[in-house]
Amino acid sequence: MGKRSLQASSEGIRKARQAFKRKGWTQENLASEVGLETRQPIWKFFSGKPVERQVFHEICQSLNINPEEIIQADENTQEQNIESIKISTALPSDYEKKIKSVLKDKTQHQCGTLRFLDVSRPLHLKDVYVDINVSEEISSHKWLKIESLQNLKPNLNLSQLNLSQLNRLEIKKSQQSGFDIAVKYPRIIVQGRPGSGKSAFLQAIAIYCSQGKLLADSIPILISLKTFAEKYEVYNQSLFDYILECLNNEINHLELNAILQDGRVLILLDGLDEVQESISKNIITEINSFTEKFYKCRFIITCRTAAQLYNFRYFVEVEIVDFSESQIVIFVYQWFLTVAQTSFAAAKTLAEQFIQKLQLSQNQQIHELTTTPLLLSIACLLFHTHGDFPRSRSEIYKQGLELLLIRWDESRGIERDELYRYFSLLDKIKLLSQIAKIYFTENQYYFTESRTQQLIANYLRQSYTSKNIEDTEALLLDSYAILKAIEAQHGLLVQRARGIYSFSHLTFQEYLTARDIVANVNSNSLDELVNYIHVQSWKEIFLLVAEMLPSADNLLILMKQQIDLIIATNPKLQSFINWVLQKSELIDVTSKTSTTNLYKTAIRAFYFTHGLPSEHPLAYNQDITLHLDCYLAANLPIKMSLDMALTHAFAISLAITPDVFHQRLRAMHLALDLKHLLADNDLLSDILYDLRSKLPNIDEDRQTLRLWWQLHGAVWIEKLRSIMIEDFQIGYNWEFNLKECKLIEQYWNACQLLLDCLNNASSNSSDNTCQSIKESLFLHQP
Known part of the structure; x- marks a missing residue:
């Protein structure tokens, strides 16, 4: 029979406090969520004292943590666990020995090496991996976004830094x-920007785990989610069966199931x-089912930041932060x-020269951009070859491509075939840009050899005019040879499987797509681009184009x-936007404490999400509000x-059913106790008091x-x-259908993407245009 009261362990209290901090609540808020009249049980919970x-x-559910992971076991249970561990350690099963043997060499082969984009081997x-730093304070979380971004970088002077001083550098406490x-955590989602080192991190975890240097009791299995998704789409293959296939069926179904049930496997899900x-929804559902079934296992998932909307229960989200100054130095030294x-x-001399030049004022932008492994490796190659740096992210990509397209031949001393060597640098970039743009528009990151040959032939037919080539038809017939030349000489197109190609990195495909749009800006390319403003995968294209255009005003408009x-074209949504404006105009802005001139726009963004149904994924989201005015949260x-x-009280009431009403009644009383906010309005205070008294x-x-x-519940909610509608002009039932919610x-x-593009185009757009656009957000434009 289970105990009537439970208490958290010391480790459990630490986990609970971190979850509580991420929520940004007070103990009173948590008490209200749980439905408690006082916060005494909350205090006892965090003090490690027994609570019902x-x-x-209920507290664990509100904090999104697994209660089984934080409960303090009694002495009898601890003794039993110790005995179990002794038996398990003394007598390891045959299937565990077998799977460790099978996976050790496979893990080393799969994860033991890294390929840099610009290195031929x-x-x-x-020899090259630098451990990443992560933060549990995700920058995109509500209300914490601005604060968590303010202190990412330590204030160190790299020009005065010596390699011998590295051991004295400390990682920030927030990282x-x-x-x-x-x-620390059994289930983690690792978010990061492109090229931040997510995949390399999982490779390092797999290697060190297989060697017994990290999580020695676990058996690592690394899975590419994109490859699994392709199998799933074609064969409806489960994640379990895919893992069996990845292991080449060297262990059987029962053996794999047994070791998963035992919780001895570390599952690494990449990308x-x-x-x-x-x-994506099907894959997320499959992952959730797998993690629920094999809940004893450890899991790490990687994902590009804000790319996916997902809901993984009991997973802790962390975000890869920029390289610290010490990590930059270590990486640079190891690179050289x-x-x-x-x-x-x-290597020491070159690294110190690199760091000193990186600190020069003219290289400040490069310094800001060389904080991920991908961009830093390109910067190292540029420095090694030219001793100078470009000033923007798009310029890094441009010089990186030019370096690949020129230095590859020269450094290896290879004489190329007659067909391809007459291509100028511009020809190569234009061809690759067209290929990138066509496939990206079709949402294709992998593409067939035959289709790519056709695209090359089309480019030659339309664009090739060199006088050195007399027989253009011969070039069309040899498009296969040109494709192979691009692959061999530059490594920008890589054959991933037989007859299947991709760009060596998605970043290059995105940059080349953006370049093609900018190059054809006079051919309505921007009009075509804005049609994809609602497609998440096009976000990076918009950001790059905004940065690369000579003037971004037209794009922003x-x-x-x-x-x-x-x-x-939707009258209901227009009415909703009009309500947002009317509601925002009721807020007195004459006494605002904000120092920005976008206060009104920030207020409209606030009401845009607070007017949505509580079940909408954007309900109460304040990212844009804080982006526009970071002072609003502290001075609401x-x-x-x-x-x-x-709106919080109304959301609570909508979630109540007859069976849980006795648990939520206290929460309703607390949620409607708003005397402190109605001190100057006795009438509204009495109205709410009268409503509470009816409970x-x-x-x-x-x-x-x-x-x-x-x-009486339905009548009371109405x-x-x-009252909310008549006295506060909020709480309308807009009755949005699924299409309108989308x-x-x-x-x-x-709107969020537009704000990001405004930031990227700060140097190539007019102040008037930027200000006008920001001030017109969340307004109905007739």
Whole structure:
């Protein structure tokens, strides 16, 4: 029989406090969520004292943590666990020995080397890998986004930094080593920007785990989610069966099931963002089912930041942060020692020269961009070859491509075939840009050899005019040879499987796509581009184009017009936007404490999400609000605080059923206790007091309360809604259908993308255009 009360272990308290911190609540907020009249049980929970079993589980549910992972085991249970561990360790099963033997060599082969985009040979991971740092404060989380971004970088002077001083550099307290976080939590989602080192991190985890240096009791299995998704789409293959296939069926179904059930496997799922949007929900469902079935295993998932909307229960989200100054130094030193194959002394000298030049004011932008492994490796190659750096991210990609297209031949001294060597650098970039753009527009990251040959032939037929080539038809027939030349000479197109190609990195495909759009800006390419403003995979294209255009004003204006069109043909959405404006105008801005001139726009963004149904994924999202005015959260006007409290109370009431009414009744009383916000309005205070008084006494028995809510709950909720509408002008039932909910989400995401593009184009767009666009957000444009 289970104990009537439970208490958290010391480790459990630490996990619970971190979850509580991520929520941004007070203990009163948590008490309200759980349905407690006082916060005493909350205090006892965080103090490690026993609390009622039901209350313990409700607190865990509110904090999104697994209660079984934080419960303090009693002494008898601990002794039994110790004995079990002794038996398991002393007598390891045959299937565990077998799978470890099968996977050790496979893991080393699969994960033991890294390929840099600009290096012709694989490198041993141990020679070049630098452990990443992660933060549990995800920058995109509500209300914490601005604060968590303000202190990412340590204030160190790299020009005065010596390699011998590295051991004295400390990682910021808000950050943790990637390896530490892998040990700390059994289920993790690792988010990161493109090229931030997500895949290399999983490779390193797999290698060190297989060698017994990290999570020695676990058996690592690394899975590419994109490859699995392709199998799933064609064969409807389960994740379990795919793992069996990856192991070459060297262990059978029962053996794999047994070791998964025993929780001895570390499952590494790489690249959730690379799964096609059309089947992403299916893949997420499959992963959830797998993690629920084999809940004892450890899991790490990687995903590009804001790329996917997902819901993985009991997973801790962490975000890869920029390389610290010390990590940059370590990476640079290892790069010159390993890639450039220089001596220890020469590598040290080159690294210090690199760092000193990186600190020069003219290289400030490069310094900001060389904080991911991908961009830093390109910068190292550029420095090694030219001793200088470009100033922007798009310029890094441009010079990186030019370096690949020129230096590849020269460094290897290879004489190329007659067909391809007459291609100028511009020809090569234009051809690759067209290929990239066509496939990206078709949402294709992998493409067939035959189709790519046709694209090359089309380019030659339309564009090739060199006088050195007399027989153009011969070039068309030899498009296969040109494809092979691009692959062999530059490594930009890589054959992933027989007859299947891709760009060596998605970043290059995105850059080349953006370049093709910019090159054809006079051919309505921007008009075509803005049609994809609601497609998540095009986000990076918009950001690059905004940065690369000589003047981004036209693009920004077209984006704003396209955003307005999203809701232009829907009267209900137009009414909703008009309500947002009317509601925002009720807020007094004359006494605002904000220092920005976008205060009104930030208020409209606030009401845009607070007017949505509570079940909408964007309900209460304040990312754009904080983006526009980071001071608003700390200085929320009384009326906005009151509206936020009422929408919270209404959301609680909608979630109540007769069976849980006895648990939520206290929460309703607390949620409607708003005297502190209505001190100057006795009438509204009395109205809410009267509504609270209509709720039954909390001392009534459970059956009586259940019957009351069954008979009167719907009427009471409608009364609350009526008060909100009549007295506070909030809480309208807009009755959005699924299509309208999707349009609202597209509108919001497009506004966020437009703000990001405005930031990227700050140096190549007019101040008036930027200000005008920001001030017109969340307004109906007739």
